[in-house]
Amino acid sequence: MNDAVDYLLGELDPERAASFERSLASDAKLRAEVERLRPVVTRLEHLPAEAWDAGEPPPLVLPGAPAPAPASRRPQRRLVLRPLVAGLCALALLGVGGAIGALLDRDPEPSTQLALRPVGDLDPAASGRVGLGDDRLTVRVSGLQPNGDDQFYELWLLGDEQELIGLGSFRVGEDGTATLRLPLPVDPEAFRYFDISLEPGDGDPGHSGVSVLRGPTQS
């Protein structure tokens, strides 16, 4: 595919371009692939400048709608240090070395940890933890049944009035565990539970009604 794209972009040198064209002439599958991609390249080449640098649209006004929920009600933490203290801290951090840096880089510690407990009899030994950061969450689950080919698990936010927001889907293998790191599109405190459901691969985007783990959104 790299050669096909280079060819369509005109970035093959003459010798390779000639060789690629010989392949095109003899390979119907390659020819079909190139012809499927060519319209995209042509359309992008003719896209006017304003479409590449579109301005911001005006703010949306929805008459009668409640104000949008804030992205996060968690107060922003601010670290205020005097320069001398900051310098000492920096030296101390440097002294500790790369080990802490590597750990922090691998998995920043979330500010809130919440437990998920089994719902129903499907996975009575399952457990999970949700770590909430300012704008993302980490979920670790274990003891779940491995997914079959046509099923997966889905993480939801569930409200008192059965409002649901899907946060992401995942699969579990033979070890029964999974770790997810996801952005938080809404404030979880506006909902009551984190819920993990077992979903069939039937194309229905709604909740299957089969929950396996659930826990509160607040400690």
Add this chain to the structure above:
Amino acid sequence: MQPHVASGDRAERRLAKRLARRDPDAVRELYAMHGRATFGFLVGMLRDRAAAEDVQQQVFLEAWQRAERYDPERGGLLGWLLAIARSRAIDHLRRRVPEPRDPSSAVALADGADDGRADELLEQWQLAGVLGELPAGESDVLKRRFYLGQSQTEIAEATGVPLGTVKTRMVRGLTRMRDLLEDGQ
């Protein structure tokens, strides 16, 4: 175990369901996703930013209030929104038509005499909307290649990204756009 990321199609159907329940946050999400493309289309169509701002509000109010009319089998949300935008823009042009009509003016759109321009704009802004759905790394190489005119080698030099990665992103970006466009996004 890596999480399986939900497909855009699935996320879009979920958003459509929330829209059908008249969830105002769903229409705000829709606006964040596609408001730029519809507004660009309307500015191009109406050639009047203030009018485009008014019609833009109408488009998303209609999407919110009549979401049950959206049929995912007929295409993606972006295409649906752009179709609403096209209709409302034509309504706007019709309302401001002075009598007698000047057939050479842009208002001829209202009678279908210049549908070609509307279709061209629609196609352009659908493409721009789909570009906005790509991962940042892929849309960046496409923008550098097709807007700034940089070769893949020049992109690698300008960004410090290895040439092989630039080429991978170029292939993925183009094939992803092809798939989205073929799916009627």
